[in-house]
Amino acid sequence: xxxxxxxxxxTHYNIDREAVIKRSFDNGVEKxxxxxxxxxxxxxxxxxxxxxxxxxxxxxxxxxxxxxxxxDFKKKFEDLARMKKVVAIGECGLDYVIFKKxxxxxxxxELFRFxxxxxxxxxxxxxxxxxxxxxxxxxxxKSFTFSERSGVIHCxxxxxxxxxxxxxxxxxxxxxxxxxxxxxxxVSEVIKKMPLDRMMVETDCPYLTPQVFRGQRNEPMYVKYxxxxxxxxxxxxxxxxxxxxxxxxxxxxxx
Ligand SMILES: [Zn+2]
Numbered sequence: 001x002x003x004x005x006x007x008x009x010x011t012h013y014n015i016d017r018e019a020v021i022k023r024s025f026d027n028g029v030e031k032x033x034x035x036x037x038x039x040x041x042x043x044x045x046x047x048x049x050x051x052x053x054x055x056x057x058x059x060x061x062x063x064x065x066x067x068x069x070x071x072d073f074k075k076k077f078e079d080l081a082r083m084k085k086v087v088a089i090g091e092c093g094l095d096y097v098i099f100k101k102x103x104x105x106x107x108x109x110e111l112f113r114f115x116x117x118x119x120x121x122x123x124x125x126x127x128x129x130x131x132x133x134x135x136x137x138x139x140x141x142k143s144f145t146f147s148e149r150s151g152v153i154h155c156x157x158x159x160x161x162x163x164x165x166x167x168x169x170x171x172x173x174x175x176x177x178x179x180x181x182x183x184x185x186x187v188s189e190v191i192k193k194m195p196l197d198r199m200m201v202e203t204d205c206p207y208l209t210p211q212v213f214r215g216q217r218n219e220p221m222y223v224k225y226x227x228x229x230x231x232x233x234x235x236x237x238x239x240x241x242x243x244x245x246x247x248x249x250x251x252x253x254x255x
Contacts, residue, residue, distance in 0.1 A: 001227060001242055002031045002249040003220040004174055005091075005127065005154050005202030008055075009034060009044035012206040012217055021052060024220035030054060030246070031255055032220050033202075035091050035127060037062035039073070042080050049085040056255050057083075058127055060090035060115060063108040064099050074114065081118055087253040089119040090127025091154060094140075097131040105133075109140065116144050119151070125252050126151035128171075134162050142169060149252055155204055156187065163190045167198060172252055174200040177210035177222060180229050191233045196244045200252070201226045 003024070013020055024032065031054045036042025042059040049057040059081045066073060081089060092115040094108050102108075119126045128151060130137045141150075150170040156163065157178055166173065173194060179187055191199075203226070205218035210225035224238075231241045249255065 001029050001201070001223050002033075002246050002255075003029055003203050003205075003223045004033045004152070004200045004249050004253070005176070006032050006034050006205050006220050007037070007041075007207075008032070008205070008220075009036075009041055009048055010206055020219050021055070025054065027221040027224075029220045029223065031056065031249070033058055033087065033249075033253060033255075036060045036080075037091060038065045039076055039080070042077075046080065046083050046085060055085075056087045056253065057085050058088040058090050059083075059086050060088075060092045060127065061111055062091060062129065063093060063095045063111065064102070066111055067107075069107075069110055069114060077114075078118055078121075081122055081124065086124070087255055088125045088127050088151070089115050089122075090151070091129040092116075092126065093129035094133035094137055095129060095131045096133045105136070109136070112137075112140060116141065120144055120146065123149070125149045128153050129155070134158060138162075138165055138169075141166075141171075146170060149254075152200055152252065154202060155208070156190065157184070158190075159186045160189050160193055163194060167194060172198045172200050172248055174202050175226055175230065176202055176204045176208045177218065177226055178208045180211040180225055181214075182211075188233050191230055196234070196236075196241075197248060199230070199241075199245055200248050201230070201241075201245045
């Protein structure tokens, strides 16, 4: 299994980070992509990736996590993105739910465009976060030309029409433990209809713990519950979904 989206640098793991990582690898997780959400978090992600052979880093700034988009920030970001073991840019994107009080979303858009430019320049895939913002994300993303490795729409919970638009642009779609929660008919339809060779799985840990352990902290080995749910919806075996999602992650991130 490959957890394509973890936040193990988070303070939630300060007391037992090593143990969490060890039991992930002991329980069938083969590789983990650790995701930056700020300059500091991206730096910590790279640090973690340098300590473990099968952890890789993504460098990214979450919407509104960087107030000043000046040359100093841009240089720091690009320097980080060029470091060893960095396999993607993100998570980046637009969040109109958490930041709905902001007067305008222009700042988020500028930060997002900048990260897409770096992804294009360094030929890295992008990991995109969106909430109530997919039509703007689509408009921005389609103005860029990516090579084959465009990226992934992470933690997908929207409808099939939106999914199709991003699939057409060459994006993969990734699912978290949130698909195990109740009333997820829309996303079930996406899981049923989308091509298996474009699907990935993730935990987004420490968040979005699958239903069985909901309320507790999430961790990479629980990615198996995401695979299990997809297998159930698609009427496939666990192994078939595991194999496909592994292959898709290896291909996208070149890991
Ligand atoms: Zn995340």
